[in-house]
Amino acid sequence: xxxxxxxxxxxxxxxxxxxxxxxxxxxxxxxxxxxxxxxxxxxxxxxxxxxxxxxxxxxxxxxxxxxxxxxxxxxxxxxxxxxxxxxxxxxxxxxxxxxxxxxxxxxxxxxxxxxxxxxxxxxxxxxxxxxxxxxxxxxxxxxxxxxxxxxxxxxxxxxxxxxxxxxxxxxxxxxxxxxxxxxxxxxxxxxxxxxxxxxxxxxxxxxxxxxxxxxxxxxxxxxxxxxxxxxxxxxxxxxxxxxxxxxxxxxxxxxxxxxxxxxxxxxxxxxxxxxxxxxxxxxxxxxxxxxxxxxxxxxxxxxxxxxxxxxxxxxxxxxxxxxxxxxx
Amino acid sequence: xxxxxxxxxxxxxxxxxxxxxxxxxxxxxxxxxxxxxxxxxxxxxxxxxxxxxxxxxxxxxxxxxxxxxxxxxxxxxxxxxxxxxxxxxxxxxxxxxxxxxxxxxxxxxxxxxxxxxxxxxxxxxxxxxxxxxxxxxxxxxxxxxxxxxxxxxxxxxxxxxxxxxxxxxxxxxxxxxxxxxxxxxxxxxxxxxxxxxxxxxxxxxxxxxxxxxxxxxxxxxxxxxxxxxxxxxxxxxxxxxxxxxxxxxxxxxxxxxxxxxxxxxxxxxxxxxxxxxxxxxxxxxxxxxxxxxxxxxxxxxxxxxxxxxxxxxxxxxxxxxxxxxxxxxxxxxxxxxxxxxxxxxxxxxxxxxxxxxxxxxxxxxxxxxxxxxxxxxxxxxxxxxxxx
Ligand SMILES: Nc1ncnc2c1ncn2[C@@H]1O[C@H](COP(=O)(O)OP(=O)(O)OP(=O)(O)O)[C@@H](O)[C@H]1O
Ligand code: SF4
Ligand SMILES: [Mg+2]
Numbered sequence: 001x002x003x004x005x006x007x008x009x010x011x012x013x014x015x016x017x018x019x020x021x022x023x024x025x026x027x028x029x030x031x032x033x034x035x036x037x038x039x040x041x042x043x044x045x046x047x048x049x050x051x052x053x054x055x056x057x058x059x060x061x062x063x064x065x066x067x068x069x070x071x072x073x074x075x076x077x078x079x080x081x082x083x084x085x086x087x088x089x090x091x092x093x094x095x096x097x098x099x100x101x102x103x104x105x106x107x108x109x110x111x112x113x114x115x116x117x118x119x120x121x122x123x124x125x126x127x128x129x130x131x132x133x134x135x136x137x138x139x140x141x142x143x144x145x146x147x148x149x150x151x152x153x154x155x156x157x158x159x160x161x162x163x164x165x166x167x168x169x170x171x172x173x174x175x176x177x178x179x180x181x182x183x184x185x186x187x188x189x190x191x192x193x194x195x196x197x198x199x200x201x202x203x204x205x206x207x208x209x210x211x212x213x214x215x216x217x218x219x220x221x222x223x224x225x226x227x228x229x230x231x232x233x234x235x236x237x238x239x240x241x242x243x244x245x246x247x248x249x250x251x252x253x254x255x256x257x258x259x260x261x262x263x264x265x266x267x268x269x270x271x272x273x274x275x276x277x278x279x280x281x282x283x284x285x286x287x288x289x290x291x292x293x294x295x296x297x298x299x300x301x302x303x304x305x306x307x308x309x310x311x312x313x314x315x316x317x318x319x320x321x322x323x324x325x326x327x328x
Numbered sequence: 329x330x331x332x333x334x335x336x337x338x339x340x341x342x343x344x345x346x347x348x349x350x351x352x353x354x355x356x357x358x359x360x361x362x363x364x365x366x367x368x369x370x371x372x373x374x375x376x377x378x379x380x381x382x383x384x385x386x387x388x389x390x391x392x393x394x395x396x397x398x399x400x401x402x403x404x405x406x407x408x409x410x411x412x413x414x415x416x417x418x419x420x421x422x423x424x425x426x427x428x429x430x431x432x433x434x435x436x437x438x439x440x441x442x443x444x445x446x447x448x449x450x451x452x453x454x455x456x457x458x459x460x461x462x463x464x465x466x467x468x469x470x471x472x473x474x475x476x477x478x479x480x481x482x483x484x485x486x487x488x489x490x491x492x493x494x495x496x497x498x499x500x501x502x503x504x505x506x507x508x509x510x511x512x513x514x515x516x517x518x519x520x521x522x523x524x525x526x527x528x529x530x531x532x533x534x535x536x537x538x539x540x541x542x543x544x545x546x547x548x549x550x551x552x553x554x555x556x557x558x559x560x561x562x563x564x565x566x567x568x569x570x571x572x573x574x575x576x577x578x579x580x581x582x583x584x585x586x587x588x589x590x591x592x593x594x595x596x597x598x599x600x601x602x603x604x605x606x607x608x609x610x611x612x613x614x615x616x617x618x619x620x621x622x623x624x625x626x627x628x629x630x631x632x633x634x635x636x637x638x639x640x641x642x643x644x645x646x647x648x649x650x651x652x653x654x655x656x657x658x659x660x661x662x663x664x665x666x667x668x669x670x671x672x673x674x675x676x677x678x679x680x681x682x683x684x685x686x687x688x689x690x691x692x693x694x695x696x697x698x699x700x701x702x703x704x705x706x707x708x709x710x711x712x713x714x715x716x
Contacts, residue, residue, distance in 0.1 A: 232499065322531040
């Protein structure tokens with residue numbers, strides 16, 4: 001077991017190293033980065049001070065040196081929390097991303113929990129009441145949920161919430177709390193603003209996972225061991241939850257790794273629509289402005305999350321399935 | 329329909345040959361066993377049936393139409409004996425077994441008939457209970473236990489063998505987990521599982537098919553059921569393992585005096601294990617009798633065909649094995665008259681294809697549903713073509 005974890009950890013680090021090279025290569029490839037713009041801007045100002053600044057910048061980021069040196073300089077900064085500098089926002093990347101990454105994670109994990117919490121019971125109900133009216137209703141909602149684009153859904157929910165619930169949509173806080181110190185009122189205000197993005201981000205995954213859960217459970221219910229359990233005198237509720245559901249969770253857990261990036265990208269779109277300070281809009285802007293260190297760092301961070309997500313999924317699988325835990 | 333089906337209690341007429349041993353606690357495999365339960369005294373005599381099934385009908389509504397899986401099945405499971413049920417694939421053997429436990433998959437359901445269980449606790453009308461009722465759940469595993477064909481898939485892959493056996497014990501016998509676990513290990517020992525402690529702690533995928541089937545048997549026996557239903561428990565096993573499992577089941581009958589309903593499609597297994605046999609065809613019983621009756625004096629053309637289709641040592645090897653002409657009809661269509669008539673070499677035109685043959689007696693405890701034996705019996709002989 002420990003060996004498995006250690007081996008997986010090594011794979012993870014190798015994967016991330018490869019991803020870091022690739023993401024840097026992709027970002028550095030096109031000419032005219034934010035850095036070179038910054039330098040030409042400084043050059044046009046002229047003067048001795050700026051000359052020194054330009055020299056310092058070139059030295060720091062290895063502008064005239066080989067691609068590999070540039071990469072080395074960027075990546076070695078990671079050890080002491082220096083991810084480079086945003087030349088469009090004039091701020092170190094480190095101070096830009098943490099709070100946004102935190103909010104993104106909060107939204108994605110929250111949405112994931114909502115999706116799992118809803119899709120498992122809904123899928124079980126659907127499968128055990130096949131072709132009943134509620135099952136059909138759930139199925140129709142699922143299809144709508146899977147098909148509707150997130151930005152549209154975000155707009156619809158926003159409109160409904162603003163018109164009928166009188167909710168203040170968009171942003172994280174109401175204006176009066178924007179710069180206020182943390183308090184209980186500010187926290188509840190945050191929650192009032194967060195439910196809309198959570199619902200919107202979770203909707204698609206919930207619909208999809210309910211579908212997966214229903215199909216799996218129907219499959220598992222055909223297994224002989226379900227009959228064995230019934231033949232022992234196990235109550236129907238326990239037959240479903242203890243014997244069948246436990247065996248139909250695998251694909252759901254396996255999707256954990258893949259659901260995660262989907263949630264992150266969904267989060268980006270929703271955050272743009274709802275004007276939330278998360279990592280998504282920052283990534284989009286940095287790509288547009290060729291702000292290479294911001295984009296590179298975010299890509300690397302997201303890859304790290306994806307890899308960690310898969311790792312967690314694998315660990316969970318070994319927990320729920322003894323066939324993986326104790327080999328043949 | 330002409331001749332009416334007369335339900336008869338066809339009790340065993342042969343005197344019991346085995347020494348009667350009614351304690352339910354010994355080791356079934358090893359020489360020595362530790363007694364675990366008090367001996368249960370049950371009445372025994374000719375015509376004493378643990379289970380009586382009368383005119384049982386089961387239907388599966390499907391998209392292609394209603395599948396009538398059982399069309400009036402009537403038989404008794406004699407106490408303390410092994411009753412074999414044979415028939416081709418799809419004739420309704422498993423459905424009969426599942427109907428008795430009321431675990432037929434939805435949307436299948438029992439549409440008629442009755443199932444009566446006579447256990448120590450008295451008489452229970454199973455068809456009168458709702459499948460989800462507490463009383464029905466109490467019967468499952470406690471009074472009637474079942475083992476299945478596929479040892480690969482009949483145990484849950486995510487729980488240990490011990491936990492799965494203990495689950496049954498916890499439902500029916502004790503609330504104490506430790507005790508239940510001890511009982512599980514003890515049961516594994518009794519069915520001849522090597523290293524029962526280790527086996528209890530292992531998962532199904534870590535055991536061989538034969539060992540899994542032993543574990544299934546241990547689970548089924550863990551609550552000392554009155555009736556054991558074995559649905560083709562050896563079909564998926566190799567010959568050596570099959571012999572071991574059959575030996576184990578014989579010991580279960582001898583030592584615990586358990587009544588066993590043994591489903592198989594192998595006449596060879598019937599000869600080795602059973603005392604009485606039922607032959608099923610298309611959701612009906614076509615013949616019933618003692619093993620000797622059926623092997624030495626088979627009456628129904630289908631039974632004869634089944635017997636001719638098994639290879640025998642000493643028979644001319646060059647002579648091809650006989651196969652039964654034609655195949656089992658599509659389950660959605662209903663065959664008028666005798667269900668076997670499209671394939672029967674002796675079918676009487678105008679009679680077999682119109683009238684369902686009633687039950688006739690071919691000897692003591694030997695009954696058959698076939699117009700050939702309808703003679704001057706209850707129905708009176710009808711000349712071919714007379715009733716169109
Ligand atoms: N879940 C189901 N849905 C529809 N029809 C079914 C279902 N289960 C059984 N049947 C029908 O009931 C009939 C009897 O099936 P059953 O499983 O009892 O056969 P069997 O005698 O046990 O055969 P085998 O030797 O292959 O196990 C078949 O014709 C089948 O079509
Ligand atoms: S009743 Fe007729 S068709 Fe059926 S088995 Fe007997 S002879 Fe054959
Ligand atoms: Mg079967």
